[in-house]
Amino acid sequence: MSDVIKVATRDSYGKALVELADAGKDFVVVDADLAAATKTGTFKKAYPDKFIDIGIAEQNMIGIAAGIASTGKPVFASSFAMFAAGRAFEQIRNSVGYPHLNVKVCATHAGISVGEDGATHQCNEDIALMRVIPGMTVINPADDTETKQAIKAAFEIDGPVYVRLGRLAVPVIFDENYKFEIGKGVELVSGNDVTIVATGLMVHEALAAAETLKSEGISARVINIATIKPLDEEIIIKAAKETGAIVVCEEHSVIGGLGSAVADTVSANCPVPVIKVGVEDVFGKSGPAAQLLDIFGLRAENIVEKVKLAISKK
Amino acid sequence: MTEIQKKELMKVATSVRMSIIEATHAAKSGHPGGSLSSADMATYLYFSRMNIDPENPKDPNRDRFVLSKGHAAPLLYSVLAHRGFFPTEELLKLRKPGSFLQGHPDMKHTPGVDMSTGSLGQGISAACGMALAAKLDNKDYHVYTILGDGESEEGQVWEAAMFAAAKNLDNLTVIVDWNNLQIDGTIEEVNSPLPFDKKFEAFNFNVVVIDGHNFDEIEKAIEIADNTKGRPTAIIMKTVKGKGVSFMENQINWHGSAPNDEQCEMALAELRATLESL
Numbered sequence: 096m097s098d099v100i101k102v103a104t105r106d107s108y109g110k111a112l113v114e115l116a117d118a119g120k121d122f123v124v125v126d127a128d129l130a131a132a133t134k135t136g137t138f139k140k141a142y143p144d145k146f147i148d149i150g151i152a153e154q155n156m157i158g159i160a161a162g163i164a165s166t167g168k169p170v171f172a173s174s175f176a177m178f179a180a181g182r183a184f185e186q187i188r189n190s191v192g193y194p195h196l197n198v199k200v201c202a203t204h205a206g207i208s209v210g211e212d213g214a215t216h217q218c219n220e221d222i223a224l225m226r227v228i229p230g231m232t233v234i235n236p237a238d239d240t241e242t243k244q245a246i247k248a249a250f251e252i253d254g255p256v257y258v259r260l261g262r263l264a265v266p267v268i269f270d271e272n273y274k275f276e277i278g279k280g281v282e283l284v285s286g287n288d289v290t291i292v293a294t295g296l297m298v299h300e301a302l303a304a305a306e307t308l309k310s311e312g313i314s315a316r317v318i319n320i321a322t323i324k325p326l327d328e329e330i331i332i333k334a335a336k337e338t339g340a341i342v343v344c345e346e347h348s349v350i351g352g353l354g355s356a357v358a359d360t361v362s363a364n365c366p367v368p369v370i371k372v373g374v375e376d377v378f379g380k381s382g383p384a385a386q387l388l389d390i391f392g393l394r395a396e397n398i399v400e401k402v403k404l405a406i407s408k409k
Numbered sequence: 410m411t412e413i414q415k416k417e418l419m420k421v422a423t424s425v426r427m428s429i430i431e432a433t434h435a436a437k438s439g440h441p442g443g444s445l446s447s448a449d450m451a452t453y454l455y456f457s458r459m460n461i462d463p464e465n466p467k468d469p470n471r472d473r474f475v476l477s478k479g480h481a482a483p484l485l486y487s488v489l490a491h492r493g494f495f496p497t498e499e500l501l502k503l504r505k506p507g508s509f510l511q512g513h514p515d516m517k518h519t520p521g522v523d524m525s526t527g528s529l530g531q532g533i534s535a536a537c538g539m540a541l542a543a544k545l546d547n548k549d550y551h552v553y554t555i556l557g558d559g560e561s562e563e564g565q566v567w568e569a570a571m572f573a574a575a576k577n578l579d580n581l582t583v584i585v586d587w588n589n590l591q592i593d594g595t596i597e598e599v600n601s602p603l604p605f606d607k608k609f610e611a612f613n614f615n616v617v618v619i620d621g622h623n624f625d626e627i628e629k630a631i632e633i634a635d636n637t638k639g640r641p642t643a644i645i646m647k648t649v650k651g652k653g654v655s656f657m658e659n660q661i662n663w664h665g666s667a668p669n670d671e672q673c674e675m676a677l678a679e680l681r682a683t684l685e686s687l
Contacts, residue, residue, distance in 0.1 A: 123545065147541065150575075155534045155568035162538020165516070165524060166546070167469065186531055186565075194516050194525040 100239075101264035105203040107242035108260050109134030112171060113141045114243070115250055122169040122250065125149050127156045132262075133173040133203045153178045157186035157198070164196040169250060172198055176205035176259060180221035191255045192228040199249045200225075201258040205235075206346035207374060207391055208263040208296060210384035217379030223351025225257040226324040232277060233324040235259040235345075235353075237298035238268045241321055244275035252277060261346075263384045265296045280327035286316035289402050290334035290341045294320050294353050297344035297372070297393060304398035315402060323353050328360045335365040340405040342370045344398055346388075349373040368408035370401045414457070415624050416687055421491060422452040423684045426653045427677055428487035428500050434673035436504035439512070442663040444484035446588040446621070446648040447555050453627045454553055455488045458635075463493035466520045472550050473539045475524045477532025478557035478586060479513040480665070485522065486510050494521035530563030532556070533583060537569050540581035540641075551635060555584045559591030561602040567612070573641040574613035581641040582634040583614070586621065588650035590661045609643035621646030654679055 112124060112135065128151045130136035139146040149156040153174050160170040172179070179202040180187070191198045207217045226233045234249065234256065236242040242260065249256040273281075283298070284305045293301035298319045305315040316338055318330055335341060341361060343354040354371035361369050374391050388394055410418075425448050433439035451474075455461065459472040476485045483503060490497040495509075502508035509518040513527025523539070526532040536554035543550050560566060573581050585605050593599045602608070609616045615637045619626040627646075634642035650664070651657030654676040668676055 123542075145545075147576075149572060150568075152565075152568035152572065154530075154565045155537070155572055158531050158534020158565065158569065159538035159541065159572065161531075162475075162524070162535035162540075163542045163545075164538075165535065166539055166542040168542055168545070185528060186534070189525070189528040190531045190535055 100267045102239035102267055103262055103264045104236055104239065104242040104260040105134045105262060107239040108201055108203070108246055109137030111243040111246035112138040115247060116142050116145065120250060122171060123147065123163055124171045124173070125156050125160050127151055127153045127174045127178065129174055135173045153183040154186045157183045158190050160198045161190040161194070161196050164198050165194070169197040169199065171201055173201045173203065175216060176202035176218035176221040177216055180224045180257065181218055184224050188228050192231055195230050195254050197253060199256045199258065201246070201260060203260040204262045205259045206261065206295070207379040207387045208261055208346060208384040210262065210387060211381050213381035214378040219348040219374045219379065220351070221259060222323055222345070222347050222353065226356065230254060231324060232256040232322065234277065234322050235295040236321050237295055237319055238265060240267060240269035240271070240273050241275050245321060248275060248277050259295065261296060263296065266299050268299055268302070275321060278322050278325045278327060280318050280320045280330040282316060282318050282330065284315065284317035286314040287338055288314045289406050290316040290318060290338045291344060291398060291402065292318045292320055292331065292334070292341055292353070292357055293344040294323060295346055297346055300393065300395045300398060301344050303395035304402065307395060307399050308402060313402065313406070320353060323356055326356050326360060328364070331357055331360050332364045335361045335367045339409045340368045342372060342398060342401045342405050344372040346393055347373055349375055368405045370405040372398050372401050410624060410628050418452060418456060418624050420684060420687050421456050422449050423653065423680055423687065425452055425484070425487045425491055427680045428490065428497060429483045430654065430668060430673055430676045430680065432483045432487065432500040432503040433667040435501040436667060438504060438667050439483050440480040440665050441483065441667065442590070442650040442657060443478060443557060443586065443588065444481040445652045445654065445657065446650045447481055447484055447586045448652065449622050449624065450555065450584055450627055450646060451484055451488045453624060453631065455492045457628070458631055459553070460550065463521065466494060470548055470550055473523045473536070473552040475532045475536040475539070475552065475554040476514055476526055477536065477554045478529070478560050479526030479532060482512065482514050485514055486519070489521040529557065529560040530565035533566055533569040536581060537573050537578060540573070540578040541576060543580050544578070551580050551582065553582045553584065555586055558585055558587045558589065558596050558602065559599070561585065561605070562600050570609065570612040570614065577639050578641045579638050582631070582644060583641060584644045584646055586648055587645055588648045590650045590659070590664065592661070592664055594661065605645045609645070614641050614643040616643050616645065618645045619647070621648035622652055653683065
């Protein structure tokens with residue numbers, strides 16, 4: 096695998112917004128004084144009349160987005176994951192989720208890869224918080240290509256969507272032939288001994304882990320799950336049946352995220368061992384993002400280790 | 410407003426109050442006190458001011474109403490029913506399984522409800538969003554929202570107020586139902602949000618203070634609000650919680666409890682007498 100090109104999914108988001116508007120789509124973008132960081136600033140520059148800065152008031156931002164959406168105009172609302180899914184959770188639930196309004200909450204700086212800002216800004220809980228809201232679509236794209244497609248797909252569906260985006264530049268995995276579809280997982284590597292299910296920046300690590308495992312004679316299937324809700328249960332159940340063990344990888348708490356979603360599906364349909372690679376039940380900390388991924392055990396080598404554990408439990 | 414028009418509004422408001430009593434009695438729960446205190450303003454807006462059409466409740470050019478104090482849902486439902494959005498018989502299904510009249514307003518299922526509310530502090534933000542959308546779309550509709558006095562203890566209210574003035578939302582009118590009572594006591598006892606007028610003035614609102622049970626004052630205030638350019642208006646409306654039913658007036662225990670059979674009869678008899686006197 097080549098790592099030559101790296102793009103932060105927040106950058107892909109900003110560009111996708113401009114591309115959507117260039118294509119004539121009518122929508123509004125709101126942000127809470129973080130346009131420069133969430134990259135809605137890219138859109139603001141191109142379409143200043145369709146961008147509204149709400150100021151440092153995330154709860155109000157979500158309420159305003161709901162009000163605008165109630166008039167028929169879709170809204171993209173951005174802040175850091177901590178302050179969107181976290182601080183404004185109840186506004187998202189009651190003002191957006193309950194009335195099923197067309198608000199796309201696109202939250203950047205998710206997970207520990209925020210880096211130096213530390214625990215207060217490292218949201219490892221957002222997938223859990225968002226997927227529990229009825230009717231909410233939750234998407235965690237893996238790279239630049241998938242993010243751009245996911246943003247456009249999120250715009251096209253009617254109803255609330257949460258898109259989880261990152262600060263850190265991550266390898267571009269998919270070329271222009273890749274096709275993202277809401278609710279569909281994608282098998283990236285075929286394999287029969289075990290399945291590695293990954294989302295977000297962990298997809299890249301999962302692919303690296305599969306390479307290592309292959310050299311050791313272990314055939315690992317790799318599935319990219321960008322849409323955490325609704326989960327592609329079919330691809331998960333098939334993997335459980337055919338490979339007999341699953342390792343789920345996410346840059347998120349091991350509580351309530353994709354790992355939990357997969358475990359729910361597997362336990363109800365085809366019980367096999369499900370082992371999680373994620374942030375354990377602890378807060379993040381300051382440091383360079385790459386080092387934090389090492390420290391918190393979110394690397395290919397950690398996946399390899401958990402894969403062997405999963406296989407041992409078959 | 411002529412004396413005849415005023416009398417007509419008073420009759421409608423009294424009928425609305427009777428429906429509030431009947432609905433909460435039938436539901437055996439709900440919030441009559443704060444529904445009764447806002448009844449005159451809501452009646453005025455829906456029967457005398459707002460550009461709305463019960464036959465076309467989703468008209469994109471309609472005026473909007475957001476009941477930020479969503480627990481006063483019995484009031485909103487009663488006004489909507491009397492205005493023709495749905496049959497008044499539906500009011501007796503309030504809070505019951507299968508009814509489209511949820512405990513708090515649900516825009517997805519109730520004709521005429523412009524925003525789902527109930528979690529305090531959130532409605533005013535949505536109202537700001539609607540007012541902003543009108544500006545973005547060059548539409549001239551107006552957005553009215555009724556806020557509870559206790560509700561203004563929510564920080565989000567002031568985030569929204571700051572935004573409304575900063576973005577010159579002169580098509581937004583925030584109406585504060587100052588009935589002075591919240592669940593745990595008077596608003597001063599609990600965590601005084603007073604003074605409302607100075608606070609909203611400091612947030613760059615145009616501010617009008619009125620008696621919320623006087624239709625002349627209500628009309629004058631709404632006219633000022635509708636004609637103020639460049640900034641939003643806050644109407645601080647002094648009201649009586651439980652207004653119109655003597656044993657409910659200024660009694661905190663009527664915030665969130667429904668009348669029993671006997672109390673319902675007493676309240677309706679009093680309101681019927683009021684209606685006959687008009």
